[in-house]
Amino acid sequence: MQTTIELKVKDSFIEDIRRGLPLINKDAIINEQALKEEGSIIDLVDSRRGFLARGYYGRQNKGIGWVLTNKQEAIDFSFFQQKILKAINKRKGFYQNEETTAFRLFNGEGDGIGGLTIDYFDRYYLINWYSDGIYSFKEQVIQVLDNLGDYKAIYEKKRFDTKGKYMEDDDFVKGERGEFPVIVKENGMRYAVYLNDGAMVGIFLDQRDVRKAIRDKYAKGKHVLNTFSYTGAFSIAAALGGADKTTSVDLAKRSKAKTIEQFSVNGLDFEQHDIRVMDVFDYFQYAKRHQLKFDMVVLDPPSFARSKKRTFSTAKDYPKLLMDTIEITAKNGIIVASTNNASFGMKKFKGFVEKAFKQMKTGYKIVEEYHLPADFQVNRQFPQGNYLKVLFIQVK
Structure with a gap:
């Protein structure tokens, strides 16, 4: 039997709760000290103890729990x-x-x-x-x-x-x-997944529509650079779409074997493609020194990453990452700029793009944009939940 705890909501947050905001923010609560054991049922009430919503206590990111219903119903x-x-x-x-x-x-x-x-x-x-x-x-x-x-x-x-x-x-x-x-x-492409091997399973399902677009509309005849490539899922999409060559770059040592496996399960010859275990930022310098140019660059970094040499945060460093990418993208080439950072929206992300191209004195055109696919349902009252932002950018 779950314990029920009554939490009083500050007046300034009541309208958010009534509107359907699902996250229970600790700043919204007057008596947070009443919370003891995670999993307890929470009744959110106003200053007169009028019922607002029911949820549960569970600490996640900036929240202390989630609203489940605006009715006084059993959570069973x-x-x-x-x-x-x-x-x-x-x-x-x-x-x-x-x-x-x-x-x-x-x-x-x-x-x-x-x-x-x-x-x-x-x-x-x-x-x-x-x-x-x-x-x-x-x-x-x-x-x-x-x-x-x-x-x-x-x-x-x-x-x-x-x-x-x-x-x-x-x-x-x-x-x-x-x-x-x-x-x-x-979408007919094959991917090897491991459900028993740590936090990562081998493929990020939220990029399904993006991979399909790369395969069906952009890859044919191109040399594609896939940075922060993980298991090479974007490279597979490009190769199946008729790319002349793909280059996959990731710092993780296991990324090479994982990428080879993904090529193999699709009947593709991995030896026709380039798979590098290397810091992406070092690879950019290598590509510049060797005057390499790519017809398409996929840029999908983690929100935050730390290596021996540097710390990377999308919220702070994405414009510089784009500038490095612009330098090695061929004229009329495509940059697939992606982020899953929920702390900013598409407007700010487009601002990063504008800043980078302005600094590089290069023209550009956003030809397509993507958010989460249909199976990743989102709550309209919680825009942070629609975290994925992907732009297909043509370099002029």
């Missing part, structure tokens, strides 16, 4: 079942698409439960828990998936500091342990 198995089934019904088209077997089934606050996401990988479920609070509802979520049936296994990732509290051996929850990699399809 039936509640989770209703939310998850509603999310599944919205994604029926994905289930019926034989060319795409990996997608997001449930997307946190966009589907009504902040702090929880569920991904589907060809009959494997992967649950992501973003706080100790939402993890306390594990039994209910698993039961919903059990009732749906017809899955091979359930895996999970605890994306919060467990402080040694949870001692499971790996990410396996139940079902039949997978034989990894599992090969999933995305």
Whole structure:
């Protein structure tokens, strides 16, 4: 039985709650000290103890929990079942698409439960828990998936500091342990995924539409540079789209073997492509020294990264990264500029682009822009949830 705690909301935040803001910000609460154990049910009330909304206590980023409902209803198995089934019904088209077997089934606050996401990988479920609070509802979520049936296994990732509290051996929850990699399809492209191997599984599902655009519209006959390439997913899309050559660059040592694997599962000869284990910033200097020019450059850095040589933050350093990219992009070439940093919106991101091209005294045209794909449902009252920003920029 979950404990219910009454939290008083400051007058200046009441309208936000009534409007449907899902994140419970600690600055909005008068009596935050009443919170004890994550997973407790929270009733948000005004100064006269008038009911505003119900949620749960779970610390995530700047929030202390998430609003779940504006009704005084039980947060029980039936509640989770209703939310998850509603999310599944919205994604029926994905289930019926034989060319795409990996997608997001449930997307946190966009589907009504902040702090929880569920991904589907060809009959494997992967649950992501973003706080100790939402993890306390594990039994209910698993039961919903059990009732749906017809899955091979359930895996999970605890994306919060467990402080040694949870001692499971790996990410396996139940079902039949997978034989990894599992090969999933995305618009007919094939990708190897590992649900049992740390935080990264091998592919970021939110870039599906971008990869399709690269393959179908931009790659043919091009030399494509894929920076911060991870497992080379963009390189695969480019190669399948008829790119003459791809160059994949990432600092992580395991990126080379992972990229070779992705080429191989698609029947592509990886030896026809260049795979570099190298700091991207060093590679830019190498490319300039050797006067290399690329027809397309994919620029999808992590929001924050630290190496032995430098620290990188998209919020601060993206314009400089773009300037380096412009120098090695051929005339009329395409830069695919991407960020998943939720701390700023598309307007500011376009400002970074304008600043970089102005500094380089180079003209440009934004030819396409992308946000999250359809399975990544977003809450309109929480723009930070629509974190993905991608611009296809033509260098004039």
